[in-house]
Amino acid sequence: MSLLSLEAVHTYYGDSHILEGVSLEVDRGEVVALVGRNGVGKTTTLRTILQLTPPSEGQVWLRGEDITGADTHEVADAGVGWIPENRRIFSRLTVEENIHVAVPEGRNIDAARERAYETFPDLREHRHRDAGTLSGGQQQMLAIVRGLVGDNDLLLVDEPSEGLAPLIVSAVADALAATATETTVLLVEQNLPLALDLADRFYVLDDGQVVDSGDTNEVDDDDERFRRYLSA
Ligand SMILES: Nc1ncnc2c1ncn2[C@@H]1O[C@H](COP(=O)(O)OP(=O)(O)OP(=O)(O)O)[C@@H](O)[C@H]1O
Numbered sequence: 001m002s003l004l005s006l007e008a009v010h011t012y013y014g015d016s017h018i019l020e021g022v023s024l025e026v027d028r029g030e031v032v033a034l035v036g037r038n039g040v041g042k043t044t045t046l047r048t049i050l051q052l053t054p055p056s057e058g059q060v061w062l063r064g065e066d067i068t069g070a071d072t073h074e075v076a077d078a079g080v081g082w083i084p085e086n087r088r089i090f091s092r093l094t095v096e097e098n099i100h101v102a103v104p105e106g107r108n109i110d111a112a113r114e115r116a117y118e119t120f121p122d123l124r125e126h127r128h129r130d131a132g133t134l135s136g137g138q139q140q141m142l143a144i145v146r147g148l149v150g151d152n153d154l155l156l157v158d159e160p161s162e163g164l165a166p167l168i169v170s171a172v173a174d175a176l177a178a179t180a181t182e183t184t185v186l187l188v189e190q191n192l193p194l195a196l197d198l199a200d201r202f203y204v205l206d207d208g209q210v211v212d213s214g215d216t217n218e219v220d221d222d223d224e225r226f227r228r229y230l231s232a
Pocket of ligand 1: 013036038039040041042045
């Protein structure tokens with residue numbers, strides 16, 4: 001049984017038909033990349049899984065249980081974490097406070113904090129600063145560790161490398177690779193080399209439909225299979 005499975009999912013924003021029958025599976029322990037051009041529905045797929053934008057047709061299954069139409073907080077409580085695209089952090093809280101509020105009740109805050117700082121030593125250095133005053137790269141690190149310390153079974157990660165300098169991208173990639181040893185990851189990423197490097201399998205989305213999928217070790221990033229769907 002897959003950890004996550006989408007079955008012929010259709011999702012709309014108002015009258016706009018965004019996902020047109022998306023089916024995909026993520027098995028426990030995998031990193032699965034979802035790639036495709038801007039606007040093809042990658043973020044909407046993550047929002048559909050979280051039931052922030054529930055599908056009008058089709059089903060979302062988590063550990064074999066139908067979660068279609070569930071409340072988003074129920075999906076989160078069931079162990080699905082989200083690292084959204086726009087680095088959602090609390091800008092007026094310090095780095096440390098941002099980490100604290102991401103740790104689920106009953107979990108050891110000190111251990112979580114240590115883990116976060118080991119992953120990104122930069123954050124330890126800036127732990128008493130308001131998160132809003134950090135650089136873009138540091139804010140992304142904070143967004144990622146907030147996902148990390150959330151103790152999730154499945155982490156949905158949206159465009160973690162977007163707008164970051166190459167050196168930071170490589171630190172972010174290392175952190176995600178470390179995360180992936182403990183957590184299943186569904187990764188939306190436009191940086192194809194990065195996506196293929198981190199992931200075991202991929203799906204290509206185009207105009208709201210899955211148009212290709214496979215093992216990442218079967219392909220490289222200038223493969224014709226990607227050029228068709230990813231070039232502008
Ligand atoms: N809240 C919304 N209301 C209406 N349309 C929306 C909304 N959010 C997204 N869309 C539209 O839905 C389509 C899919 O958007 P989505 O964000 O899922 O794409 P994406 O593949 O993640 O691309 P990007 O990398 O640009 O975020 C786009 O045409 C977008 O303009």
